[in-house]
Amino acid sequence: MEDEDRLRQAGLRVTAARLAIMQTVREGDHLDVDAVHRGVRRRVGQVSLQAVYDSLHALHRGGLLRRIEPAGSPARYETRVGDNHHHLVCRQCGRVTDVDCAVGHAPCLDPVSDAGYLVDEADVIYWGVCPDCRSEDAR
Amino acid sequence: MEDEDRLRQAGLRVTAARLAIMQTVREGDHLDVDAVHRGVRRRVGQVSLQAVYDSLHALHRGGLLRRIEPAGSPARYETRVGDNHHHLVCRQCGRVTDVDCAVGHAPCLDPVSDAGYLVDEADVIYWGVCPDCRSEDAR
DNA sequence: TCAAATACTTGAATCATTCCGGTTTAGTGC
């Protein structure tokens, strides 16, 4: 499905900025807001940072984008939604890499005990050092 | 083991402020920095917020405290370290509740594929609505 | 085509956290 339709389906208006955000995020690799902003401007010219914040929120609320926020780092966005995959985060360079979920389909949504909570999402972040930084260190 | 010994073992000096921080965090429930600060002052009088930040970092580095940082919320601390348990976080009130790990002993440390990362920690956060907020909502 | 709702703009505010330079204190060796 096209971004345009996805936007409409989520009850959002279609604007050049939003389409550019979707493209930018899709082609990028877990970009932060600033990187998205740069990408959007490269595509469609002047767009304010606040508009990017606004739209990212709207797109996230509408389920078109997933937002991840590793401790101590600004928020990052990706287009892979709905499959509840997980993330590897490099402690040194901050790079984020997707990992599939171990436990099947709509997985990892069930804690051992839910303590009465109504759970709707699980965030799993593996912290470590990425291959590049490892070889960097070895030098 | 006493906090005093734990501090020394981590190569940290023993101060009234630090002991009070340990106590406060132990008796509290995933407190944020401000709450720790209030608790410490109740116990030992004037201590600066910066000292609390400093000490919490030192204690975290020394492995005496675990730090959790759910997206969009200030950092919180707990004394339960080393067992890699997980957390339920309430979307409405921000409350944090411990959950044991599903997968045994030193668990959840192995992603399906590590993509070449050297993984040393896993953060698992289940997002939902806590019992209190649920009954609040039902009203 | 027009009105209403939504999106975008600029500019300022917020707030947790960090940085800095100076002062005090705990711990060690005498």
Added chain:
DNA sequence: GCACTAAACCGGAATGATTCAAGTATTTGA
């Protein structure tokens, strides 16, 4: 017990991602 040094602590200022606010522009569907 005393002095010395490194670690802790202090107040104050800076940072930086994010949000708020109020006005202007654009999309949409009637």
